[in-house]
Amino acid sequence: MLPQPRPSRRSMLALLGAAPLAATGVLASSGTAHARTGRQPADDPALDAAIQRIIGRPEFQGARWAMAFHSLDDEKRVYSMNPGELFVAGSAYKVFVAGTAFEALGAPGHRFRTRVYRTGPVSRGVLHGDLVLVAGCDLLIGGRMRPDGTLALPDPDHTYGTTPGAAAAPGDPLAVLREIAGEVAARGIRRVTGRVLVDVSLFREAPENIGNGGIPITVSPMMVNDNVVDVTVTPGAASGAPAVLHVSPDIGYVRVVNEVRTIAASGTPGPGNLAFTGDTANPDGTRTVTLTGDIPVDTPHLFRAYYVPSPVRFAQTAFAQALRDSGIEASVRDVTPAPAAHHPDRNRLAEHVSLPLPEQLMGMLKVSSNPHAVAWPYIVGAVADGEPDNPVAAYEARRRRLYEQAGLDPDSVSEQDHLYTSDFFIGFLSHLWRQSYFPRFRSALPIMGRDGTLANVQVDSPAAGHVHAKTGTSLSHGSTRSVSSALAGYIDLPDGRSIAFAEFVYLPTDSPESQYHLTGEVLGELATTVYLSQS
Numbered sequence: 001m002l003p004q005p006r007p008s009r010r011s012m013l014a015l016l017g018a019a020p021l022a023a024t025g026v027l028a029s030s031g032t033a034h035a036r037t038g039r040q041p042a043d044d045p046a047l048d049a050a051i052q053r054i055i056g057r058p059e060f061q062g063a064r065w066a067m068a069f070h071s072l073d074d075e076k077r078v079y080s081m082n083p084g085e086l087f088v089a090g091s092a093y094k095v096f097v098a099g100t101a102f103e104a105l106g107a108p109g110h111r112f113r114t115r116v117y118r119t120g121p122v123s124r125g126v127l128h129g130d131l132v133l134v135a136g137c138d139l140l141i142g143g144r145m146r147p148d149g150t151l152a153l154p155d156p157d158h159t160y161g162t163t164p165g166a167a168a169a170p171g172d173p174l175a176v177l178r179e180i181a182g183e184v185a186a187r188g189i190r191r192v193t194g195r196v197l198v199d200v201s202l203f204r205e206a207p208e209n210i211g212n213g214g215i216p217i218t219v220s221p222m223m224v225n226d227n228v229v230d231v232t233v234t235p236g237a238a239s240g241a242p243a244v245l246h247v248s249p250d251i252g253y254v255r256v257v258n259e260v261r262t263i264a265a266s267g268t269p270g271p272g273n274l275a276f277t278g279d280t281a282n283p284d285g286t287r288t289v290t291l292t293g294d295i296p297v298d299t300p301h302l303f304r305a306y307y308v309p310s311p312v313r314f315a316q317t318a319f320a321q322a323l324r325d326s327g328i329e330a331s332v333r334d335v336t337p338a339p340a341a342h343h344p345d346r347n348r349l350a351e352h353v354s355l356p357l358p359e360q361l362m363g364m365l366k367v368s369s370n371p372h373a374v375a376w377p378y379i380v381g382a383v384a385d386g387e388p389d390n391p392v393a394a395y396e397a398r399r400r401r402l403y404e405q406a407g408l409d410p411d412s413v414s415e416q417d418h419l420y421t422s423d424f425f426i427g428f429l430s431h432l433w434r435q436s437y438f439p440r441f442r443s444a445l446p447i448m449g450r451d452g453t454l455a456n457v458q459v460d461s462p463a464a465g466h467v468h469a470k471t472g473t474s475l476s477h478g479s480t481r482s483v484s485s486a487l488a489g490y491i492d493l494p495d496g497r498s499i500a501f502a503e504f505v506y507l508p509t510d511s512p513e514s515q516y517h518l519t520g521e522v523l524g525e526l527a528t529t530v531y532l533s534q535s
Contacts, residue, residue, distance in 0.1 A: 051079065051526060055526075065081055066422050068422035069501045071497065071499055087420065087484065087486065088484040089419070091373070100376075100399040104380045104384035106440070114176075115348055116133055116348070122189060127193065129192075132197045137379045139360055139375065141223060144171065145171055151355070151362060158230055161228070161305025174251075177321075184350050190327060201338075202388060205218055206392075225248075229305070231306055232248070232303050235262040240262060262294070262296075266298065274292070274295075281310075316335070358440045366446050366451060382394075407427055426501070445470055448463060448469065449465060457521055463524075469488055469489025481509060482509060485504070491531050499534065
């Protein structure tokens with residue numbers, strides 16, 4: 001089995017489904033919600049009545065709510081309920097990560113650069129030395145890139161490898177590396193006598209838990225295909241036959257031993273019981289892993305994401321393949337990262353310039369990629385603050401300063417446990433609204449009824465296309481089964497005014513998996529209700 005790390009306080013909170021906490025730290029009531037408790041006096045009785053009708057439905061029996069809607073143009077509160085209570089924000093916390101990234105790196109011209117250098121001379125098409133791929137923290141070297149330079153961002157994202165509906169990244173995972181290799185070939189190089197190396201000295205690689213079932217990953221300045229190998233499983237011809245595996249990118253980094261069998265028709269296709277087991281490192285740094293389980297014969301396909309343990313070795317293998325595809329004889333003979341070194345410009349052979357910062361953040365914001373989310377603190381600390389050894393500490397100090405600039409007390413919430421109040425979100429979102437980079441920040445958020453994790457929420461509502469917001473969901477499978485959902489962002493009104501908002505709902509339920517669509521939809525419905533009331 002893959003090693004399972006000791007759960008952090010944060011991951012345990014998500015697994016146990018912590019109930020909302022009052023601002024005083026006292027556990028909030030888990031009984032039936034009395035919606036009027038903690039509600040501000042309503043200037044708009046019709047809006048108040050509409051919200052009460054929604055949250056008072058029988059399906060929300062026992063729920064707890066918190067919300068705040070704030071008019072940014074005139075600094076007036078439109079509506080609020082329990083705005084000072086702490087709730088589990090789930091992935092909605094990623095707006096704080098993105099806001100910090102924009103504050104640090106949000107200059108319009110900022111791009112990430114991935115470069116290739118030679119360490120020796122070139123004679124008659126032969127490089128007598130090493131070829132070094134220098135990582136620059138570009139998170140979009142992979143299958144998200146379309147040929148026209150735009151991004152494919154299907155939801156659920158392929159980094160949610162066990163989520164029903166997830167699928168392999170739609171594009172060529174080596175497309176960017178092929179472009180870089182083509183530049184090297186254009187320099188007349190046809191053979192490399194030395195090694196293909198990857199320089200990840202921009203920051204020290206480190207393990208992080210991404211929370212997708214307690215999966216550990218290695219955060220690295222080098223990311224190819226989100227450092228995921230996509231494994232698509234299709235059934236064999238009949239029950240009892242081996243399943244068919246499609247691995248992407250299939251470059252020899254990992255050999256997947258197929259122990260998946262086709263079983264009789266299930267009637268209702270499900271996610272199956274697929275699991276990676278026996279993940280081992282080979283002497284040359286490649287991996288061997290076994291995929292076990294079954295797939296019903298009438299299921300079109302199932303999907304699993306294999307999270308790469310060694311981004312350096314993965315990138316070496318991928319780049320060497322791209323070089324060979326470009327007609328360059330090259331091989332990987334050293335599995336260690338390239339030593340940090342100054343690479344003179346005269347030795348540069350190729351450079352890939354990334355898409356701008358908003359697109360870089362869309363993986364985390366639009367489709368809520370957790371590998372991207374845990375990478376951004378390292379990127380901000382390393383790139384903006386020049387901290388290769390302690391980038392996360394530098395990021396956290398910068399984020400704290402940003403909170404203080406927004407007039408917020410960082411100690412009033414629990415960052416470690418992702419516990420925030422509606423008012424805290426409003427203060428942060430209001431501060432970002434006043435910044436020059438705000439239009440680019442907003443463009444990276446999911447758009448209700450249009451894309452990302454909000455693509456299927458309130459699709460036919462008048463507010464569809466006018467709400468830019470980050471979703472968050474936490475499911476509890478502990479003794480108290482529940483779902484916690486959050487939505488935070490901006491409502492654009494027809495007359496050009498803007499509303500910042502943050503909403504939370506905590507719903508005890510025997511079936512969290514079947515209810516999170518309900519809670520996500522109702523938060524969108526509440527945003528629509530406010531949109532209509534102010535239009």
